[in-house]
Amino acid sequence: MGFPHFNELKKLSMENQIVDFVVTARKYKTLLTNKYKNRPLWHKHELGEVNSTLPGTVIRIMVKEGKDVKEGELLLILEAMKMMNRIAAPVSGTIKEILVKEGDKIRKAHLMIKIDPK
Amino acid sequence: MFLQNEGCREMKHYKSITMTELEKNIQALRARKAVVEKGGGEAAIEKQEAMGKLTARKRILSLLDPDSFHEYDMFVKHDGHDFGMEKKDFPGDGVVTGTGTIFGAPVCIYAQDFTVAGGSLGLQHARKITKIMDHALKMKCPIIGINDSGGARIQEGVQALAGYGEIFYRNTIASGVIPQISLILGPCAGGAVYSPALTDFVFVVENISKMFITGPNVIKTVLGEDISMEDLGGARVHAEITGNAHFYATSEQECFDQIKRLVSFIPWNNTKKAKSIEPKKPAAKQNIGNIIPADPKQPYDVRDIIQCLVDDSDFLEVQELWAANIVIGFGRMGGETIGFVANQPMVLAGVLDCDSSDKAARFIRFCDSFNIPIITLEDMPGYLPGVDQEHAGVIRHGAKVLYAYSEATVPKITVILRKAYGGGYIAMNSRHLGADFTFAWPTAEIAVMGPEGAANIIFRKEIMEADDQDVMRQQKVKEYIEKFANPYVAASKGFIDSVIEPKETRSLLLHALELSVLKEEYRPAKKHGLPPF
Numbered sequence: 001m002g003f004p005h006f007n008e009l010k011k012l013s014m015e016n017q018i019v020d021f022v023v024t025a026r027k028y029k030t031l032l033t034n035k036y037k038n039r040p041l042w043h044k045h046e047l048g049e050v051n052s053t054l055p056g057t058v059i060r061i062m063v064k065e066g067k068d069v070k071e072g073e074l075l076l077i078l079e080a081m082k083m084m085n086r087i088a089a090p091v092s093g094t095i096k097e098i099l100v101k102e103g104d105k106i107r108k109a110h111l112m113i114k115i116d117p118k
Numbered sequence: 119m120f121l122q123n124e125g126c127r128e129m130k131h132y133k134s135i136t137m138t139e140l141e142k143n144i145q146a147l148r149a150r151k152a153v154v155e156k157g158g159g160e161a162a163i164e165k166q167e168a169m170g171k172l173t174a175r176k177r178i179l180s181l182l183d184p185d186s187f188h189e190y191d192m193f194v195k196h197d198g199h200d201f202g203m204e205k206k207d208f209p210g211d212g213v214v215t216g217t218g219t220i221f222g223a224p225v226c227i228y229a230q231d232f233t234v235a236g237g238s239l240g241l242q243h244a245r246k247i248t249k250i251m252d253h254a255l256k257m258k259c260p261i262i263g264i265n266d267s268g269g270a271r272i273q274e275g276v277q278a279l280a281g282y283g284e285i286f287y288r289n290t291i292a293s294g295v296i297p298q299i300s301l302i303l304g305p306c307a308g309g310a311v312y313s314p315a316l317t318d319f320v321f322v323v324e325n326i327s328k329m330f331i332t333g334p335n336v337i338k339t340v341l342g343e344d345i346s347m348e349d350l351g352g353a354r355v356h357a358e359i360t361g362n363a364h365f366y367a368t369s370e371q372e373c374f375d376q377i378k379r380l381v382s383f384i385p386w387n388n389t390k391k392a393k394s395i396e397p398k399k400p401a402a403k404q405n406i407g408n409i410i411p412a413d414p415k416q417p418y419d420v421r422d423i424i425q426c427l428v429d430d431s432d433f434l435e436v437q438e439l440w441a442a443n444i445v446i447g448f449g450r451m452g453g454e455t456i457g458f459v460a461n462q463p464m465v466l467a468g469v470l471d472c473d474s475s476d477k478a479a480r481f482i483r484f485c486d487s488f489n490i491p492i493i494t495l496e497d498m499p500g501y502l503p504g505v506d507q508e509h510a511g512v513i514r515h516g517a518k519v520l521y522a523y524s525e526a527t528v529p530k531i532t533v534i535l536r537k538a539y540g541g542g543y544i545a546m547n548s549r550h551l552g553a554d555f556t557f558a559w560p561t562a563e564i565a566v567m568g569p570e571g572a573a574n575i576i577f578r579k580e581i582m583e584a585d586d587q588d589v590m591r592q593q594k595v596k597e598y599i600e601k602f603a604n605p606y607v608a609a610s611k612g613f614i615d616s617v618i619e620p621k622e623t624r625s626l627l628l629h630a631l632e633l634s635v636l637k638e639e640y641r642p643a644k645k646h647g648l649p650p651f
Contacts, residue, residue: 018417021467023499024539025570028467030417033442035359035473036466042505055341080340105342 048091048115056080058104058112067095068118075113076100093117154192154209158233166233171304171326172370174214174231177264181374182218182227189216190250197241201273208235211243212267215250220381223393226254229264232304236268239310243271244281251288258387260297262377265314266304282309289316294487296387299377302327302353302363303370315362318484319380319436322353322363323373329356354439361440361473379434383448383455384488391489392455400624401431407620410497410561414536414603417467420445420460420495423535427493427624429453436481441473442466446481448490452628457485460495461546463536470542471502472515479518479649486526491631494547497536499568516545517650523551525647529634533623534558534605534614540567549613554637555630557623558605558614565607569598 020027045051059077063069069089078085097114100106155175157163163173172180178187196211198204212234217226228247230237247263254261270278292298293316300314301321305328314320314329322329330351337343337350349355357366365380367373385392406426409418425431428449435447443466446459459478461468470478485492501512523530523545531554532547543564547553558564566572574581577594584590608614618626 023467023469023503024568025574026415026499026568028415028417028463028499030463030467031465033465039504039506042509057340105340107341 046114048093048096048117049111050075050087050090050113050115052078052080052087052106052108052110052112054078054080054085055106055108056085058100058102058106059084061098061100061102063095063098063113065095065098069093069095069115078106078112087112089115091115091117151192157209157231158235162233169326170370171232171266173233174229174237174264174266177301177303177370177374178214178216178218178227178229180371181262181377182220182225183222186218187216187227188218189214191215191246194242194246196243196271196274197277198271198274200275203273206235210234211240211246212237213239213243213246215246217250217253220378223381223386224257224259225262225381226250226257226259227262227264230267230304232266232268235271237266237304238268238271239278239281240271240274241277241281244278244284247281248284248288251285251292254296255288255292258296258389260299260381260384260386261292262299262301263313263317264301264303265306265310267310268305269308269310279309282313285313286316289313293318294388294483297381297384297488299380301373301377302329302356303373304328305347307331307333307351311362319364320356320362321365321367321373321377322356323370324353324366324368326370327353327356327363329362357437358439361437361477363440364436366439380448383434383450384490385455388487388489394453394455395450397450397453398430400426400428402426405621406623410536410559414561414563417463419464420462420468420497420535423495424449424458424460427451427627428456428458433458437477441471441477443468443471444474444478446477451493451624451631454631455490456631457481457490457492458495459492459547461498461542463497466502468498468537469500469502470498470516470519470545471507472510472512475512475515475519479522482519482522482526483649486522486528489528491529491531491634492526492547493627494530494532494553496532496534496538496543496546498539498542498546499537500539500542514650516541519545520551521647521649523547523553525641525649526552527637527639527641529554529631529637531555531627531630532557533618533627534562534564536561536563537568538562538564540565552639554634556614557616557618557626558609559620559623560605560617562605562608562614562617563599563603564605564614565598565602569595569603572602573598 017031018029021030057079059079061076062074071089071092073089074086075089076087078087093115096116100112166173192210194211196208213228213230215228228250251261298317299319300317303326307330311329328347328351334345334347334350337345353366356363365376367376402425404422404426409422411418424433433447433449443462445462449456449458530547544550549556573594581587581590605614605617609617
């Protein structure tokens with residue numbers, strides 16, 4: 001586990017851990033760190049996706065799939081950081097999918113509800 | 119008359135008693151000390167040792183010069199009056215404090231004693247720590263803190279919080295005045311983590327150090343995720359992933375040896391220079407001119423170059439495992455301590471990114487605070503491209519390097535070994551940020567960007583219109599390399615003082631250091647600057 005110690009470095013370079021790595025159109029031969037290899041990959045945030053901004057527990061879900069909601073309408077209650085957080089619809093539209101159940105413990109940035117925006 | 123006689127008689131009587139009384143008192147003192155020295159008692163000590171941990175006093179004695187430790191405040195009593203605490207006695211209130219020396223250098227030290235109430239921090243425990251910190255700041259000597267504590271003593275409530283706050287305040291006030299060293303030799307969780315985080319060097323030991331804000335239990339309750347203490351905030355995590363730790367050891371003894379070595383490299387306070395030792399030639403057998411591969415895309419270990427430059431090839435690397443794409447650490451030249459900052463082509467091609475910028479900037483500021491000249495060895499292709507980097511704030515983090523170099527008034531010397539492209543060229547202690555000496559090897563490529571990228575932009579039209587675009591691109595890249603990928607364009611503007619041969623490097627650096635012994639440089643008076651934290 002982990003990144004090699006000083007004296008292990010050269011040994012590793014012999015063992016084909018050296019890879020191509022592109023910086024401004026030029027390919028360099030180099031080792032990668034674990035942190036770099038495990039970096040989070042970015043993906044586009046779609047309008048109408050409701051993600052958790054804190055880790056917590058879903059207490060109550062106020063809407064059902066197929067229901068029309070207005071921007072600002074209460075969707076669910078997420079208990080997080082000792083607070084009952086009211087999660088509201090970011091846009092007006094139809095509830096397309098509910099991806100959590102009451103009682104679910106979820107992480108930060110967990111996709112909870114998808115809305116088809118109008 | 120009467121009174122005088124009475125006095126004489128009394129005196130005589132008193133004197134004969136004192137000898138035996140004194141002896142009795144001494145015995146009583148020793149007995150009291152022995153109780154405190156037992157800490158939490160044999161069972162607790164056994165438990166401590168079973169975890170591979172030394173007791174607080176043994177740790178201090180292993181770290182300090184023999185017979186140099188003088189303990190303070192052994193008889194301090196705790197300040198808890200609720201929940202039955204008033205009936206309990208905590209020897210030394212769970213922390214050992216005092217003074218001593220390391221290689222003759224005076225230090226103030228404290229060690230939390232996990233065998234006493236889990237090393238928990240109450241008001242008096244904190245007062246002992248802040249007292250020895252105040253002492254260190256007044257005496258202008260380094261402060262060393264050994265953390266091994268279950269956290270705040272809950273029974274003392276807000277008093278415990280007050281204690282932490284008073285420690286953080288002193289860490290901040292002492293910052294840049296005296297070196298501050300933290301050892302994490304046990305749990306250090308919740309608010310307690312912020313004292314080490316405010317200090318200059320944090321030492322961790324495999325399987326012993328545990329550091330986190332919220333522990334595995336809370337994570338389990340909130341998220342239902344199972345993670346061990348080691349995976350959440352063990353030594354390796356802080357040495358490799360978070361960068362909270364500066365030195366990583368596999369045993370407590372190795373950790374103490376690392377600290378002794380570090381103390382030998384740094385000064386006692388910000389008004390002194392680090393102690394110089396007998397100058398020595400580098401011990402490395404390698405030829406400094408043979409380390410860099412001819413192909414600029416091939417990697418090498420920049421520490422091999424440092425080994426060829428420093429006395430006795432003795433280099434103490436700091437934060438070896440974290441952000442390994444930049445190397446920082448201490449070595450000596452001509453017997454004097456020097457701070458090295460070097461891009462590491464072996465890892466991530468030596469790019470600057472959020473972590474390596476933070477790492478370099480903080481180290482540069484340490485060197486500047488404590489009168490340690492900085493030598494920068496440059497070989498970097500630019501900043502790490504990627505959405506994750508941009509969104510993590512590589513602009514804000516990268517700016518710290520510019521700030522730290524520009525702000526520093528200690529002697530600043532740069533040697534450009536190979537690539538110095540774009541913003542990286544400016545950031546790595548360029549002449550423009552106030553370098554005192556700038557050297558470049560003939561292998562240096564100082565340009566606005568890598569040849570491929572530059573050719574793609576400058577000759578875009580020619581490449582697009584060519585029958586064979588690849589051939590044209592290759593040709594234009596070659597043209598660009600010949601014209602710009604060298605040190606002579608920068609040298610022609612005076613941005614580089616001289617282009618030097620690798621084998622001359624050490625002697626020219628020694629010359630530059632000698633020349634800058636009396637360097638004086640001032641900055642406008644201000645309350646403090648606003649580095650992009």
